[in-house]
Amino acid sequence: MGVMTRHEIDPATLAPGGVYKLVNACVVPRAIAWVSSRSADGVDNLAPHSYFTVVSVDPPMIAFTSVGWKDSAANIDATGEFVVNMAAGGFEDDINATSTDFPAGISEFDAVGIEREPSRRVIPPRVAQSPVALECRKVDITPIGNCHLVIGEVLHVAIDEATSEPDPVTQRHPRPDAIHPLARLGRNEWAHFGTTFDLKRVPYRKWLEKQSSRGE
Amino acid sequence: MGVMTRHEIDPATLAPGGVYKLVNACVVPRAIAWVSSRSADGVDNLAPHSYFTVVSVDPPMIAFTSVGWKDSAANIDATGEFVVNMAAGGFEDDINATSTDFPAGISEFDAVGIEREPSRRVIPPRVAQSPVALECRKVDITPIGNCHLVIGEVLHVAIDEATSEPDPVTQRHPRPDAIHPLARLGRNEWAHFGTTFDLKRVPYRKWLEKQSSRGE
Numbered sequence: 001m002g003v004m005t006r007h008e009i010d011p012a013t014l015a016p017g018g019v020y021k022l023v024n025a026c027v028v029p030r031a032i033a034w035v036s037s038r039s040a041d042g043v044d045n046l047a048p049h050s051y052f053t054v055v056s057v058d059p060p061m062i063a064f065t066s067v068g069w070k071d072s073a074a075n076i077d078a079t080g081e082f083v084v085n086m087a088a089g090g091f092e093d094d095i096n097a098t099s100t101d102f103p104a105g106i107s108e109f110d111a112v113g114i115e116r117e118p119s120r121r122v123i124p125p126r127v128a129q130s131p132v133a134l135e136c137r138k139v140d141i142t143p144i145g146n147c148h149l150v151i152g153e154v155l156h157v158a159i160d161e162a163t164s165e166p167d168p169v170t171q172r173h174p175r176p177d178a179i180h181p182l183a184r185l186g187r188n189e190w191a192h193f194g195t196t197f198d199l200k201r202v203p204y205r206k207w208l209e210k211q212s213s214r215g216e
Numbered sequence: 217m218g219v220m221t222r223h224e225i226d227p228a229t230l231a232p233g234g235v236y237k238l239v240n241a242c243v244v245p246r247a248i249a250w251v252s253s254r255s256a257d258g259v260d261n262l263a264p265h266s267y268f269t270v271v272s273v274d275p276p277m278i279a280f281t282s283v284g285w286k287d288s289a290a291n292i293d294a295t296g297e298f299v300v301n302m303a304a305g306g307f308e309d310d311i312n313a314t315s316t317d318f319p320a321g322i323s324e325f326d327a328v329g330i331e332r333e334p335s336r337r338v339i340p341p342r343v344a345q346s347p348v349a350l351e352c353r354k355v356d357i358t359p360i361g362n363c364h365l366v367i368g369e370v371l372h373v374a375i376d377e378a379t380s381e382p383d384p385v386t387q388r389h390p391r392p393d394a395i396h397p398l399a400r401l402g403r404n405e406w407a408h409f410g411t412t413f414d415l416k417r418v419p420y421r422k423w424l425e426k427q428s429s430r431g432e
Contacts, residue, residue: 004344007380007388008336009373011276015385020273022386023370026302026348027270027278028397029245029409053269054243055281056361057236060227062243063360065271086242096415100423111423120224128220132242142358144279144367145272151360154239157225164223169231170238172223176401181244183399185392185412193245194410196401199312207316207327 025186032087032182033064034095037075038124039104044116045071046098046108046127048087050184055151061139063151071104073141073148080138081122082152085130088163089180089193121156131160131179241402248303248398249280250311253291254340255320260332261287262314262324262343264303266400271367277355279367287320289364292354297338298368302348304379305396305409337372347376347395 011019033052037045049072051065062084066073076082087095098108109116109125117128119135126133136152143149159172167173180193202210227235249268253261265288267281278300282289292298303311314324325332325341333344335351342349352368359365375388383389396409418426 004333004347005377007375007377009375009387011370011373014387018385018387019276019370019373022373022389023270023276023278023350025386025390026300026350026373027247027249027268028390028392029399030247030269031243031245033243051270052243053246053267053281054239055267055365056363057283058233058362060235060239061361062239065269067273084242092413092415097418097423100418101420102423103420117220131220134239134242139360144355145277146274147272149271154227154235157227157235157238157242159223159225161221161223169234170241171225171230171234173238173402174241174244176244176405176407183245186389188414188416189392189412190415191392191412192410194408196405196407197308198404199308199406200404202313202316204317204319207313207318 021186028185029183029191030185032095032184033062034085034087034098034127034130035064035072035082036085036124036127037072037082038079039071039075040078043105044107044109044125045075046114047072048095048099052084060154061151062134062136062154063149065144066148066150069148073150076138076150076152077141079123081124082136082138083119083122083124083126084134084136085127086132086174086179087182088131089182091130092182092190095182119156120158126158131163132174133158237402244401245399245407246401248311248400249278250301250303250314250343250346251280251288251298252301252340252343253288253298254295255287255291256294257321259321260323260325260341261291262330263288264311264315276370277367278350278352278370279365282364282366285364289357289366292366292368293357295339296354297340298352298354299335299338299340299342300350300352301343301346302390302395303398304347305398307346308398308406311398335372336374342374347379348390349374
């Protein structure tokens with residue numbers, strides 16, 4: 001392939017906030033954790049967080065980055081519990097509406113009109129119409145740079161039967177082609193879901209066999 | 217909307233590893249960091265990591281989870297540097313091939329046939345054909361559960377001119393509709409990129425104005 005023409009960007013040459021917007025546009029597509037939490041005063045918060053990933057296999061832990069100290073982080077710090085609801089296709093307007101900077105006393109569930117569903121293991125409610133809910137207990141809230149990483153252990157998983165299939169290992173496997181999970185990109189950009197394909201990891205032993213059969 | 221039929225999964229009822237596979241299938245779609253690093257012995261490693269996100273805005277920091285203590289984590293621990301190359305559409309077979317468990321002395325660049333490009337601020341090379349490279353310096357490697365979170369500060373960004381556009385804030389904005397960034401799902405599933413759309417966050421003040429005009 002030909003040589004690429006590169007634009008080389010030294011973050012120090014950008015205006016304040018520029019490097020963040022640049023990095024934000026380079027870490028894509030990002031899964032969206034639609035996080036429900038309850039304040040110590042009993043107000044149910046719901047907010048999207050797209051800096052979200054898995055941080056431990058055993059015990060199973062997920063984490064999201066709180067940019068600034070927002071209601072989600074404050075509630076989870078105070079009460080120790082939250083739910084990650086999956087951001088399914090079709091919910092983009094609702095999810096975006098819950099990113100409005102409502103005052104702490106207003107519940108996004110009520111302001112936006114999102115139906116609650118009781119959780120099994122934690123106090124904060126699930127989003128009734130979200131196909132997957134991960135009920136989590138706070139493990140830690142770790143400051144990193146000027147943000148906080150909110151880490152939770154997954155205590156319980158609830159999955160919609162209509163958009164999942166039986167699985168011998170996990171009981172139910174959520175079907176991305178039925179859920180169309182949304183993703184965030186840079187700027188105000190979001191991604192609709194594309195198509196899926198399967199690729200198996202190739203063990204080194206098999207790779208060697210393939211190489212030697214090529215050489216014959 | 218109607219009431220959903222939920223499958224309720226208590227992780228304790230799953231076989232070992234089951235809850236991990238379940239959570240893995242629920243945190244989707246996941247951006248892929250195609251991480252290059254160099255060992256203390258000078259061997260260039262390249263491996264995909266799909267537990268990857270932004271962890272700080274200022275200074276700009278990204279992180280990926282090392283499941284087990286793999287070559288990437290060991291190299292970054294030893295040398296303090298790495299590059300995150302964007303996983304662009306069309307590279308799926310190359311990316312998957314670099315996930316083969318080659319012995320530490322074999323470079324995935326050479327074994328798979330990936331072209332190197334020199335970095336500007338760090339020793340590990342970039343992937344020459346990847347449209348975005350984030351050159352990073354190790355900030356910390358933090359144990360979480362049975363994994364390690366590898367945290368790096370972004371020192372320099374290199375962007376392909378052909379698949380990006382001028383931007384007043386970031387100099388260049390990578391165009392997802394030209395790059396088609398790949399994503400990982402559960403099992404051996406990967407996602408091709410879909411379409412994009414724009415949604416602006418609604419400030420509370422505007423939300424109030426809209427509500428009051430509705431009420432009139």
